[in-house]
Amino acid sequence: MSSPRLTVLAGPTAVGKGTVAAWIRHNHPEVWLSVSATTRPPRPGEEDGVHYHFMSGDEFADKVASGEMLEWAVVHGRASYGTPRRPVEEALAAGKLPLLEIDLQGARQVRASMPQACFVFLxxxxxxxxxxxxxxxxxxxxxxxxxxxxxxxxxxAAQNEFDRVVVNDDIRRAAEELVSLMKSH
Known part of the structure; x- marks a missing residue:
């Protein structure tokens, strides 16, 4: 069996990336979901370390400066978001099916450093x-x-930068299509 590839899921705000990822988290334990870091405050119901790693601006900046972020961006001109590098590398080394749910800026950064990943636009x-x-x-x-x-x-407008497009017309259907793509590569 070949080594798993990192799958990057991106798409516009409010398209349902988090909802699709949560459905996968609850129904596909074989998929490893990266937990992003952010400087924004938690929304109601969000838990630190589960939905995001919530951190201060200074803590986030230190991680960026030390190269601990695979990708990062300031989103909507307000909060910083990023993907801690080490857990992704560890998941790949362990043969897991890793999924990053990130924004367009982040997907572009990951493509620059990990072009072998599969990029899916929701x-x-x-x-x-x-x-x-x-x-x-x-x-x-x-x-x-x-x-x-x-x-x-x-x-x-950036859809054509991605390897595949999945339409989120139904959460379960979109999630199953994404997991099927992940397993096929």
Missing amino acids: APPSWDELVDRLVGRGTETAEERAVRLETAKVEL
């Missing part, structure tokens, strides 16, 4: 559905939503 069924999901989430102010929607337009 797309909404339509623009209107993406707007409805963002508004329905209720976690951002109107100003933050406007910033995220402008970012989403840029992110949607």
